[in-house]
Amino acid sequence: MTEHVLTLDLDGVMDKAALMDRCVRDLELPDWFGRNWDALADSLTDLPEGPESGPVLVVVRNWQSYAKAQPEEWEIAQEVFSSAVNHVPALSVVLALGGSS
Numbered sequence: 001m002t003e004h005v006l007t008l009d010l011d012g013v014m015d016k017a018a019l020m021d022r023c024v025r026d027l028e029l030p031d032w033f034g035r036n037w038d039a040l041a042d043s044l045t046d047l048p049e050g051p052e053s054g055p056v057l058v059v060v061r062n063w064q065s066y067a068k069a070q071p072e073e074w075e076i077a078q079e080v081f082s083s084a085v086n087h088v089p090a091l092s093v094v095l096a097l098g099g100s101s
Contacts, residue, residue, distance in 0.1 A: 004056045011062035014069050037080055044084035044091065055090040063095060
């Protein structure tokens with residue numbers, strides 16, 4: 001069982017719509033993803049279970065500009081990630097430090 005690593009790169013993301021689009025692309029979300037906070041929470045907690053699927057690591061990179069531009073949205077995003085991690089033991093979400101100018 002190997003860890004599945006997904007990189008959520010927020011470089012250039014400055015609003016919620018762009019964040020949701022980037023989540024679809026980088027987190028391999030389904031076409032029907034609703035592009036809202038509840039849909040993101042549901043998608044993160046709806047991971048396949050079982051020994052073959054293995055743990056999932058989401059690395060969030062280049063998040064600093066988005067966090068600065070949209071602090072309230074970034075707080076919500078962090079709450080969504082945190083809640084998903086609390087509900088899915090096989091999920092880890094980490095913030096990469098550096099990498100943003």
